[in-house]
Amino acid sequence: MNFKLKVWRQKNAVSPGSFKDYDAKDIPSEASFLEMLDIVNESLTGNSEDPIEFDSDCREGICGMCSLVINGIPHGPGKGTTCQVYMRRFTDGDTIWIEPFRAAAFSPIKDLVVDRSAFDRIIQAGGYIVVRTGSAPEANSLPVPKHNADLAMEAAACIGCGACVAACPNSSAMLFVAAKVSHLGLLPQGQAERETRAIHMVREMDELGFGNCRNYYECEAICPAEISATFIARLNRDYAAASAQEALTV
Amino acid sequence: MSVASPSTAPVRVFSKNPFIAFYQSSIGKKYVVAVTALILILYVLGHLAGNLQIFIGPDRINAYAKLLHDLGPILWVVRIFLLAAFVIHIVATIQLAHENRLAKPQKYAVPGYQRSSTAARTMLVSGVIVFCFVVYHLLQFTFEVTDPRYHQLRDSLGRHDVYRMLILGFRHPLISLFYIVGLFLLTNHLSHGLASVVQTLGINNRKTANFVASGGQTLAWVVFAGYVSIPVTILLGIIK
Known part of the structure; x- marks a missing residue:
């Protein structure tokens, strides 16, 4: 599957952030959302670009570490955490907006990671x-x-x-x-x-x-x-x- | 995750006085909004019951108006109490809205609302329009400044002829339309507000939650139907 990603990139808490476009190519439908980002990051680091920073830990839907707002919905579509979202939920060719949790009390750290x-x-x-x-x-x-x-x-x-x-x-x-x-x-x-x-x-x-x-x-x-x-x-x-x-x- | 990063959050400091501290807290301020809302809701229902007497006839509603006016100082106590509730409701809401704006400095690029109703998200707008509506309504029928004829209207018993005043007022399609729009927004405000009062005062639980939500909306539309029946029947010439 192929997707167009619009990802919030922000260097640190004080510098302003913006959306950057990325192509996620040849993503298996059984990949989780975070695995899709891992694949995109692989290609970014291969091109000596900064990988997209995001939080994750257990990747089993238990710990509450993963965040991400996908198309305006925290943890993305469906019930459960971000790590339990699978790419088969999306349609091939979709444009997906990925943002950090936004709140004044959660200050940004980098990209999609907030404190x-x-x-x-x-x-x-x-x-x-x-x-x-x-x-x-x-x-x-x-x-x-x-x-x-x-x-x-x-x-x-x-x-x-x-x-x-x-x-x-x-x-x-x-x-x-x-x-x-x-x-x-x-x-x-x-x-x-x-x-x-x-x-x-x-x-x-x-x-x-x-x-x-x-x-x-x-x-x-x-x-x-x-x-x-x-x-x-x-x-x-x-x-x-x-x-x-x-x-x-x- | 102990990264020292500057928070854009405003700093709230609480007073030592427990009453002031209660008001300073988010739940405290919401309690004040809910209690004043409850007072205003009871007024809206009472006012509706009073107004619907127009359908019984001129004698009944004029007698009711005289009864209220004859209360004298008590009427003014009630009016000042209601005005105070109205002002406090608005002031606390403005403070809450300001804090809310600071708490969410940046919105999402794609709005992903899952549950909230349009009525819930437009409470401030509907509130502001209801405020304007109430001001006009008072100028028209309480202070009677929009039409000089209202003052002189007397029925056969020498009482102020409220019945005639309503008919003269609502015979204008534009005025009636304005009332219907104002009441529609009040209904929107109530359709979220009624259930919110119950939730905020903490008398909601999982057994009552669904009933409270649908009951609040139903009551709001009953209020709409009741109030709107007056200008509509006058416009259609059913009441003359």
């Missing part, structure tokens, strides 16, 4: 529980209702790839923060810090320059872990309750 460490800082602000380490306690001593266990598991499926931010027209990180706040807030171990967690994570998110949720649900539509936007409603009420408690506590 997503803002998510790490949100986790550092409260996405954990403070427990004494040691041997695992007896599981049955801490009962968890089945419904809560299922919901918590669903929220914990978030791989923190940042596609929700990339898809959101306002670069809001609400789906990510909602998933992280909910998966701990639904379990007994997370109750002690439930209020402070919601407050600290939301404020860290705001301080980092993520936008505000306007209920577009673009995030839910593209999330490779299929996190439901109803977790955002849960975060909204957790945050409001925590703020009320903060205001009333002397």
Whole structure:
């Protein structure tokens, strides 16, 4: 298969970027999108050109490292991560636009690679529980209702790839923060810090320059872990309750 | 990935006062928008119920108008409360929109919207036009400055003849058309806004999500049908 690529090239965070045209020739239909870029990069390095920089790691749809916005859709067409997109999804001769995740809070590094460490800082602000380490306690001593266990598991499926931010027209990180706040807030171990967690994570998110949720649900539509936007409603009420408690506590 | 790169993100700093800090946060500001929206939605529904009394007859709607005016100071308390909700709703939305613009400095070359509705993406535009519509509506029927005859209209009991005023106003096809367009945009605003209020206030969950989304749209179109029925029936000469 042959494709015309329009790829965002940017030397570093400060220099302006632009789209450059590339021809992807003789691509096997069973190649993944990232493998297609590998093939293009092979020919670029053969011609002593700078290869296209992009993020990837496990290439099994698990780790959340790959990014890319393909034809305006974070992670490209279909559910799942970029590494799970195969070239057979496209038609021979297609023009494909490839861009990095765009958000003020995700600053560019090079080409299609952006700095997503803002998510790490949100986790550092409260996405954990403070427990004494040691041997695992007896599981049955801490009962968890089945419904809560299922919901918590669903929220914990978030791989923190940042596609929700990339898809959101306002670069809001609400789906990510909602998933992280909910998966701990639904379990007994997370109750002690439930209020402070919601407050600290939301404020860290705001301080980092993520936008505000306007209920577009673009995030839910593209999330490779299929996190439901109803977790955002849960975060909204957790945050409001925590703020009320903060205001009333002397 | 610890590469020191300059972020273009604006810096938000939170106040020590929990009330101010709540408003400064994204969710806090959205709560304020949602609560004021709820007040305005209740008003839109109440106003509709009041207006539909035109179909019962001139006596009924004129009596209703007199009842409201006889409330005196209470009417002004309600008016100031509604005006405050309206202003706060707009101010908080402008602040949110400004922050959102800063958060997404560059759009994608190819827009790849998957889920969001046109109504959702045009909330600011529909909001601005609804604002203009409300201003004209108040000038016409509350302050009565668009037509000097409105002041003098009295019914047989000496009450202000609201019934006649509506008929005189909506008999003009252009004015009626403007109302229908204004209401259509209000409907667009509500079709995303009603469900958004529920989501933002955090009373949504996966059992209710679909009902809330479709219920919000249905209610928005019910509001449209209810309000539009008045200029349309006057234009068609059904109400004279």
